[in-house]
Amino acid sequence: MPSSVRFLTVRMFSLLLLFIHLRACHSSPFMHPLCHEEESHALMQFKQSLAINESASSDPSAYPKVASWKVDGESRDCCSWDGVECDRDSGHVIGLDLSSSCLFGSIDSNSSLFHLVHLRRLNLAGNNFNNSEIPSEIRNLRRLLDLNLSRSSFSGQIPAEIVELSKLVSIDLGFNSLKLQKPGLQHLVEALTNLEVLRLTGVDISAKVPQIMANLSSLSSLSLRDCGLQGEFPMGIFQLPNLRSLSIRFNPYLMGYLPEFQSGSQLETLLLEGTNFSGQLPESITNLKSLKEFNAKKCYFSGVIPSSLGNLTKLNYLDLSYNSFSGKIPSTFVNLLQLTYLSLSSNNFSSGTLHWLCYLTNLNTIGLNQTNSYGEIPSCLGNLTQLAVLKLNQNKLAGQIPSWIGNHTLFTSLVLGFNRLHGLIPESIFRLPNLEVLDLRDNLFRGTVNAGLLRSRSLVSFQLNDNNLSVIGNSNDSVALPKFRILGLAGCNLSGEFPSFLHGQNHLEYVDLGQNKIEGHIPKWFMNLGNLRSLRLSGNKLEGALPIPPRSTIIYQVSDNRLTGEIPQAICNLTSLVILELSNNNLNSKLPQCLGNISSSASVLDLRNNSFSGDIPDAFSSDCTLRAIDFSQNQFEGKIPRSLANCNKLEILNIEENKINDVFPSWLGIFPKLRVLILRSNRLHGVIGKPRANFEFQRLQIVDLSGNCFRGKLPLEYFRNWTAMKTIYKERPLYMQNKLSGEIPVQLAQLNFLEVLNVSHNVLSGPIPRGNQFDTFDRTSFDANPGLCGKPLSRKCGNGEDSLPAVKRDEGSAAYPLEFGWKVVVTGYASGLVMGVILGCVMDTRKYEWLVKNYFARWQR
Ligand SMILES: *[C@@H]1O[C@H](CO)[C@@H](O)[C@H](O)[C@H]1NC(C)=O
Ligand SMILES: *[C@@H]1O[C@H](CO)[C@@H](O)[C@H](O)[C@H]1NC(C)=O
Ligand SMILES: *[C@@H]1O[C@H](CO)[C@@H](O)[C@H](O)[C@H]1NC(C)=O
Ligand SMILES: *[C@@H]1O[C@H](CO)[C@@H](O)[C@H](O)[C@H]1NC(C)=O
Ligand SMILES: *[C@@H]1O[C@H](CO)[C@@H](O)[C@H](O)[C@H]1NC(C)=O
Ligand SMILES: *[C@@H]1O[C@H](CO)[C@@H](O)[C@H](O)[C@H]1NC(C)=O
Ligand SMILES: *[C@@H]1O[C@H](CO)[C@@H](O)[C@H](O)[C@H]1NC(C)=O
Ligand SMILES: *[C@@H]1O[C@H](CO)[C@@H](O)[C@H](O)[C@H]1NC(C)=O
Ligand SMILES: *[C@@H]1O[C@H](CO)[C@@H](O)[C@H](O)[C@H]1NC(C)=O
Ligand SMILES: *[C@@H]1O[C@H](CO)[C@@H](O)[C@H](O)[C@H]1NC(C)=O
Ligand SMILES: *[C@@H]1O[C@H](CO)[C@@H](O)[C@H](O)[C@H]1NC(C)=O
Numbered sequence: 090m091p092s093s094v095r096f097l098t099v100r101m102f103s104l105l106l107l108f109i110h111l112r113a114c115h116s117s118p119f120m121h122p123l124c125h126e127e128e129s130h131a132l133m134q135f136k137q138s139l140a141i142n143e144s145a146s147s148d149p150s151a152y153p154k155v156a157s158w159k160v161d162g163e164s165r166d167c168c169s170w171d172g173v174e175c176d177r178d179s180g181h182v183i184g185l186d187l188s189s190s191c192l193f194g195s196i197d198s199n200s201s202l203f204h205l206v207h208l209r210r211l212n213l214a215g216n217n218f219n220n221s222e223i224p225s226e227i228r229n230l231r232r233l234l235d236l237n238l239s240r241s242s243f244s245g246q247i248p249a250e251i252v253e254l255s256k257l258v259s260i261d262l263g264f265n266s267l268k269l270q271k272p273g274l275q276h277l278v279e280a281l282t283n284l285e286v287l288r289l290t291g292v293d294i295s296a297k298v299p300q301i302m303a304n305l306s307s308l309s310s311l312s313l314r315d316c317g318l319q320g321e322f323p324m325g326i327f328q329l330p331n332l333r334s335l336s337i338r339f340n341p342y343l344m345g346y347l348p349e350f351q352s353g354s355q356l357e358t359l360l361l362e363g364t365n366f367s368g369q370l371p372e373s374i375t376n377l378k379s380l381k382e383f384n385a386k387k388c389y390f391s392g393v394i395p396s397s398l399g400n401l402t403k404l405n406y407l408d409l410s411y412n413s414f415s416g417k418i419p420s421t422f423v424n425l426l427q428l429t430y431l432s433l434s435s436n437n438f439s440s441g442t443l444h445w446l447c448y449l450t451n452l453n454t455i456g457l458n459q460t461n462s463y464g465e466i467p468s469c470l471g472n473l474t475q476l477a478v479l480k481l482n483q484n485k486l487a488g489q490i491p492s493w494i495g496n497h498t499l500f501t502s503l504v505l506g507f508n509r510l511h512g513l514i515p516e517s518i519f520r521l522p523n524l525e526v527l528d529l530r531d532n533l534f535r536g537t538v539n540a541g542l543l544r545s546r547s548l549v550s551f552q553l554n555d556n557n558l559s560v561i562g563n564s565n566d567s568v569a570l571p572k573f574r575i576l577g578l579a580g581c582n583l584s585g586e587f588p589s590f591l592h593g594q595n596h597l598e599y600v601d602l603g604q605n606k607i608e609g610h611i612p613k614w615f616m617n618l619g620n621l622r623s624l625r626l627s628g629n630k631l632e633g634a635l636p637i638p639p640r641s642t643i644i645y646q647v648s649d650n651r652l653t654g655e656i657p658q659a660i661c662n663l664t665s666l667v668i669l670e671l672s673n674n675n676l677n678s679k680l681p682q683c684l685g686n687i688s689s690s691a692s693v694l695d696l697r698n699n700s701f702s703g704d705i706p707d708a709f710s711s712d713c714t715l716r717a718i719d720f721s722q723n724q725f726e727g728k729i730p731r732s733l734a735n736c737n738k739l740e741i742l743n744i745e746e747n748k749i750n751d752v753f754p755s756w757l758g759i760f761p762k763l764r765v766l767i768l769r770s771n772r773l774h775g776v777i778g779k780p781r782a783n784f785e786f787q788r789l790q791i792v793d794l795s796g797n798c799f800r801g802k803l804p805l806e807y808f809r810n811w812t813a814m815k816t817i818y819k820e821r822p823l824y825m826q827n828k829l830s831g832e833i834p835v836q837l838a839q840l841n842f843l844e845v846l847n848v849s850h851n852v853l854s855g856p857i858p859r860g861n862q863f864d865t866f867d868r869t870s871f872d873a874n875p876g877l878c879g880k881p882l883s884r885k886c887g888n889g890e891d892s893l894p895a896v897k898r899d900e901g902s903a904a905y906p907l908e909f910g911w912k913v914v915v916t917g918y919a920s921g922l923v924m925g926v927i928l929g930c931v932m933d934t935r936k937y938e939w940l941v942k943n944y945f946a947r948w949q950r
Pocket of ligand 8: 471
């Protein structure tokens, strides 16, 4: 019998047997080779080395596949076991898929798993291997084609032996705590040249992407998401002929550019979010004909979005938010009919209306915050029947909320804050059944909102801050109200007693009731809402003692009220506190000594303008995290506590208008980040002395030492070394926004750090000083000050005026430029909004306060 015929006969015979088997539903030992004894044993041992634990797999469809494995009875053939695949002819185990099988326990080097040397496919994803390292015995599995160990709690270095698995076609090691450094990515890629799928999500690589990766001509799916990649991404990878999916998201130090794309690209998914990619989107992006998903959120792209992007009609997901794109949003976007997700938020687009959106009828999510959009919210948007998320905040939208919005029951998020919308809020919005987020902050809405009418059961975030609204409600409403997590009713004309409709709101985490007219005491029930994290009650008429919020509180702001009495000891239990603002109340007495406890979590401690007295507790903890301290305008006395030296993250220190009796705290000079130091109006005394080290007060931008009893002169050395100011002036022109008047003090000319000066658009008068840097400033620095005269301006000064003596360069150490008695404030404002050198004689105190306050506010953001 020719062998082919014999083969056929055998095959037909076994098919027949299979048929009988299926009909009779019992196993036949002759059907196909039984699994090999030693492999069956190895599998069983592997099963026994692990526990079954439901919580080891998070996939809802997970179940313990190994539970049905038996060594006796009808199903003793391991080839029939769940998750086991055998070779039909040899009977060897060639596949093991125990993904999401609730396995819990360690895998070590003598695990019987590594006896399964015929394995071609191994999938252990979605289990919990208890932070095991991947044993180097993985090298035994030389025939492996597919290896999937994702989401299974492996840790440590990926063993070097993995490069011996040279047949590998697909590797997924993502979502573990693994490192790939020995071998590195380069070594891996050099060895595994057949790779089609490489997914290393979350693997710590911390290296460059090797150029040779662009040689993996079979590669179709590459995920190097969140791998700590550095350097420049090899452009050649984009050109790989079979590449369909590329994710290099969340590698903030990975630089790169998009290449000119050739036609014929297979790319369907391109995810660049959170990388350092920059440059422009090339016109040739239109060649990515298969592209369905493009996410370049939070990169550094700029320029105009090419209109050819509108040719990619398969796109269903497009996120270009948080870049620096400029120009118009291309009108060709109306062709992207498959789009379901579109976000272009936070770019530098030139202004435009929203009507083009109406063509994109499959949209489910629109994110167009901060896109310079104006006009009305078009009524044709009502054609987008799938729309569930509409985010349009921080634009210039005007008009009213269109009435169809309240009929569109799919809405889950309506974010329309920071626009110029006006009119009444349609009540139907409050009945949208699926609404979770409603943000109408900072518009011009008017009318009265009755909390009792809120019927959106799923609403968790409700923000009406800063409109012309009045929110009312009573305690009966509290039962029917949805349970909020985020509630913003600042500036909503809440008046009278504390709003009782908040009774029972025990899911509240972020609450802003600031800038209302709430009177009386803060009730105990409110402070007992256990989930509070951020509580702002500033700007009301609250009185009585300072209540202490739950321990979970991170932000507590009750400034500008009428609170009285002392700070209770219990505040020290708020060990998560990051911001504490109690300014502008009538709080008094000594501070509790234990307040130092919170200095190991807090960043901001603002006690300004109360009546606190006694010493500032000398209890700042050794792990002090404070970045801003404002104790100004109180009755504090004694010394600046020496434990403050623990707070070396300090950026702002303001203790003005107290009775602090100390010498100049030169020991603050070592703080590497101190930018604002205000010691004005205290009882500080003595000679300031020269700095002991060269690096003292390196970062200072605002200094105010006026109104003390310092003697002598401010050492020039300090100014010389306040190089931070210098740097800032170099970067951006120095200009003064709040207008100045009077003459430019001659002494200013002596400040050597003045590299750039701009005092234009003020009402300064008199002659411009000469000497030092002043000779280098050109006329634009002094523009639009009608009273100024002298060089470099063409306007001559009057009689005698232009004979101001030129200041000689560096008159030696005797030439201290600024004597006390002068109110000296040197300011440099990092954001570029306000920078300058302001001398007391021309300074308006309120502007100065505004400056410090704004510095503070901007800094907090
Ligand atoms: C199940 O696994 C969890 C961790 O995922 C662990 O905390 C728990 O102790 C385990 N239970 C048993 C019975 O092993
Ligand atoms: C998990 O790992 C911990 C720490 O190494 C060890 O104490 C524990 O016994 C392990 N549990 C199992 C089930 O392997
Ligand atoms: C290897 O297995 C034996 C018994 O099976 C066990 O006693 C030993 O601890 C294991 N070795 C390691 C390194 O886990
Ligand atoms: C690995 O397995 C997980 C869980 O089953 C799955 O989500 C993932 O897509 C698999 N990876 C590959 C490359 O197939
Ligand atoms: C990688 O590809 C480039 C360009 O095709 C080629 O010059 C180079 O020799 C290849 N490197 C290896 C190691 O194959
Ligand atoms: C792409 O779109 C532009 C218009 O934006 C059109 O002129 C061009 O022909 C299109 N190119 C391709 C290749 O479809
Ligand atoms: C858009 O609005 C949402 C909701 O307020 C917010 O979470 C997101 O940060 C905003 N994005 C931009 C770019 O403003
Ligand atoms: C879109 O809505 C407008 C009314 O707002 C309607 O006149 C128009 O026919 C609609 N277009 C489509 C394509 O449904
Ligand atoms: C909203 O729905 C109501 C009731 O179904 C209907 O009378 C009204 O015309 C709808 N309004 C809009 C703008 O679609
Ligand atoms: C701080 O919390 C502890 C534990 O909850 C409590 O026993 C103690 O009374 C609290 N201290 C103050 C001053 O409230
Ligand atoms: C500080 O100033 C002195 C001169 O007074 C100078 O020699 C020194 O280099 C400066 N140090 C720094 C860090 O700028």
